[in-house]
Amino acid sequence: MSQVRRAAFFDVDETLITAKSMFLFLRLWLAANGDDGTLYRRQADALRATVTQGLPREVGNRAYYRNFAGAPAADVLAAGRAWYADYRRLPEAFVTSCVAALERHRAAGDTVVLVSGSFEACLAPIAEDLGADLVLCSDPQTAPDGTYTGDVGTPMIGAAKTEAVTKAIADLGVAASDCFAYGDHSSDLGMLGAVGHPVVVGDDAVLGDIADKKGWPVLPAAGGRRDDR
Template sequence: MGGSSTPGDKNHARSRDDSESGCRVGALHSANMSPANSKGAAFFDLDKTVIATSSALAFGRPLYHGGLMGRRDVLKAAYAQLAYLIAGADEDQMARTRDYLAQLCRGWEVDQVRQIVAETLGELIDPYVYAEAAELIAEHRAAGRDVVLVSASGEEMVRPIGLLLGIDDVIATRMVIQDGRYTGDVEFFAAGPAKAEAMAEFAARRGYDLADCYAYSDSVTDLPMLEAVGHPTAVNPDRALRKAAVERDWPIAVFKYPISLRRRIAALRGKPAIPVTAITVAGAATAVVALWWLSRKRKRSRLAA
């Protein structure tokens, strides 16, 4: 379905020639990227598409301080996420990552996880929302579309991020919960083809034709998600997705200006806002930072001893 682009798609990003691939690449520009005014839904991947970080890894440190993860757990989780990102569309790697992270969460109190996420959301996520993504989300909402956040991260993390962005609908990984704790089993893993299937179910419930819907992602693992809709866009794509987007003549957008939503709201209201330096932190880079942070902390501990 997403195999061809419409004239509207061709204007969906401010275009420039890319010296390496010759594809259309551009940052969001509201003057010529505004979605047509029609009902439907816009599905946004989260990491590196809406936010310039990995949502799962961002909460690793507070979960560690909250006593839910040991140092070894944080290291292994960072490695698992890094391996997942490097492996691309390898289904075996996705399954191993899913199973490891599910077992890592076994026995955690769900309310404690929600509390930690709520307490640290402003610090860990808010400053890293791409301004271009926030603007595009607002344009889709103004056009009367449902906006849906789609992520392989856990629902307890994704839903609060959605609310921060003014998004009520999310498709995220759901863990099995019993007596207020995670059992270590996965009810639904929102990755690969499962994302596209969940999107189709959502569209059917709302009475939308996926041909009228939009989707945005950075990873080739989300190729099924992009192919499911009539208006796909690759955002900050990895090498494999960039190649697929060029082959399918899909728009390619570059988002690179993270800004705090609170600062953005203040600016829109005419209040002074301190400029935010653009910081692009890819999910893989975040994993490396997590490894560096733990090794540095371990070194300080040895020195203190």
């Protein structure tokens, strides 16, 4: 009997890693460019304010990428690799239950896909380290000279995640009912609902209630090293 072809879709921040990659990387990037922490605090507060003000998360996502306007994309990508090389050594860097799930999917021959509002600078080294096959993420735009414009094409959040996952399922030629998705936040609900096997990570109240009602499995969000199980 031939093996059923499946895909497993993973949110990243606070799902596979315990941190918010975008905030950690922004702090590193600004510090490397002379910030004493003042600009980072101002920018981070402004980004958090978009949430407390009830604005769509896509608004904050677009605002985030304006921090890189004029920066050479190659430099940002290199800085992302340096950030992750340090981050992965932290004692509680990874959500070990979810990383273990990813590794089981890899062992089973499933296509592993990362889906995140973060961007290539942060996600490429994570994908390589964890052995992901595909990354669906926000796409900051570049000018002809190779610098970021500060604009982003599609913030990979909410409905955009759902659409990207649905398209990937079609492109991969797999059945949605056979696929898995892992997410930690209520904004991942559409992505989780697009597959036959949704899995909640952590204790988000909205997702927790839905998981209780629908019988979805819930993984703990405890952090550890990659070799912790």
